[in-house]
Amino acid sequence: MASATSERAPEGGPFRAGMVALCGRPNVGKSTLLNALIGSDLAVASRLPQTTRERLLGIWSTDAFQAVLIDTPGIHRARSALNRFMVDEAIRGATGVDLVLLLAETPILEDEAAAEAWEPGEGARAALEAVTQGGAPVVLVLTKIDRLRRRELLLPVIARWSALHEFAAVVPVSAVKDLGLDELREVVAGGLPVGVPLYDPDSLSDRNMRWHAGERVRECVFRHLRDELPYSCAVTVESYREQRKPAKDTIRATIHVERDSQKAVVIGAGGRTIRQISMDARAAIRELTGRPCDLFLTVKVTKNWTKDPELMAKLGYHQPVGGES
Ligand SMILES: Nc1nc2c(ncn2[C@@H]2O[C@H](COP(=O)(O)OP(=O)(O)OP(=O)(O)O)[C@@H](O)[C@H]2O)c(=O)[nH]1
Numbered sequence: 001m002a003s004a005t006s007e008r009a010p011e012g013g014p015f016r017a018g019m020v021a022l023c024g025r026p027n028v029g030k031s032t033l034l035n036a037l038i039g040s041d042l043a044v045a046s047r048l049p050q051t052t053r054e055r056l057l058g059i060w061s062t063d064a065f066q067a068v069l070i071d072t073p074g075i076h077r078a079r080s081a082l083n084r085f086m087v088d089e090a091i092r093g094a095t096g097v098d099l100v101l102l103l104a105e106t107p108i109l110e111d112e113a114a115a116e117a118w119e120p121g122e123g124a125r126a127a128l129e130a131v132t133q134g135g136a137p138v139v140l141v142l143t144k145i146d147r148l149r150r151r152e153l154l155l156p157v158i159a160r161w162s163a164l165h166e167f168a169a170v171v172p173v174s175a176v177k178d179l180g181l182d183e184l185r186e187v188v189a190g191g192l193p194v195g196v197p198l199y200d201p202d203s204l205s206d207r208n209m210r211w212h213a214g215e216r217v218r219e220c221v222f223r224h225l226r227d228e229l230p231y232s233c234a235v236t237v238e239s240y241r242e243q244r245k246p247a248k249d250t251i252r253a254t255i256h257v258e259r260d261s262q263k264a265v266v267i268g269a270g271g272r273t274i275r276q277i278s279m280d281a282r283a284a285i286r287e288l289t290g291r292p293c294d295l296f297l298t299v300k301v302t303k304n305w306t307k308d309p310e311l312m313a314k315l316g317y318h319q320p321v322g323g324e325s
């Protein structure tokens with residue numbers, strides 16, 4: 001996948017490069033921000049919390065710097081084996097980096113009194129505590145500011161957060177309305193060490209198309225299925241064949257569910273739901289590759305896979321050997 005971003009030439013100064021983790025509670029907008037910064041919908045984003053399950057590197061290359069952005073799962077109190085895996089992934093993502101962006105949602109406040117009374121919630125404070133363990137400087141990114149009608153109400157919010165930690169900077173942004181992203185770019189660039197690019201500047205991601213194809217299917221599962229069902233689904237890609245002439249990809253993938261009753265829901269009446277998922281996923285994969293593709297989906301019951309680390313590993317969610325990676 002080639003980089004779509006082209007930036008201004010640096011106004012003097014040496015080239016900078018480093019690792020930047022995007023961390024925070026579930027659903028605060030980490031994946032959406034990564035996509036906005038690198039200019040491609042690589043990371044799965046959805047209205048449901050706990051969408052991201054694994055770390056993903058998005059490579060943000062400009063003429064002045066290369067920031068390797070690490071999208072991480074939301075930090076939350078984990079119960080199932082899958083959720084523990086996700087939170088461990090998030091903590092690993094914030095370790096050994098040059099800069100952490102801690103994302104927190106801008107509260108929707110009506111007036112000054114509400115703003116003065118506002119405090120960061122327990123979960124947000126736990127996320128702050130988790131990301132400071134790694135020792136890297138932390139930038140607080142207040143997300144979704146488009147939802148706050150009166151921007152001056154941000155000031156008490158920033159003051160409350162700043163009382164908890166000495167942030168390297170505080171940047172309010174809206175990834176969907178492109179607000180504050182230039183300022184964030186400056187802050188990120190300034191937080192990177194001088195160095196050479198860590199990844200090929202033409203690459204956008206550390207994952208191959210096979211992995212992204214699976215994620216696109218999972219994104220459509222999150223979009224088309226309701227209630228708890230998306231959380232019971234995993235996607236594996238059985239084969240990914242690239243044909244040169246005419247250019248076309250043929251992909252076979254499996255949607256795993258936990259119970260027989262869920263299989264029927266994923267397929268839908270007369271196969272309607274699975275057809276919709278397949279059509280949308282095919283379009284999203286085509287968008288990423290720029291080539292036509294055929295996508296064949298199968299639904300399979302892998303009983304209680306979210307509770308069993310061995311089954312999870314078979315579906316691609318394995319802890320790295322030795323704890324680090
Ligand atoms: N209004 C508004 N909505 C946003 C913005 N950024 C993200 N969202 C929405 O917030 C929801 C969650 O976004 P994600 O990017 O999936 O959040 P996340 O932090 O990656 O979530 P997890 O992976 O579940 O931890 C989606 O419905 C997004 O469209 C923003 O700037 N403004």
Ligand SMILES: [Mg+2]
Pocket residue numbers: 030031032044045051052071072073074
């Ligand atoms: Mg995410």
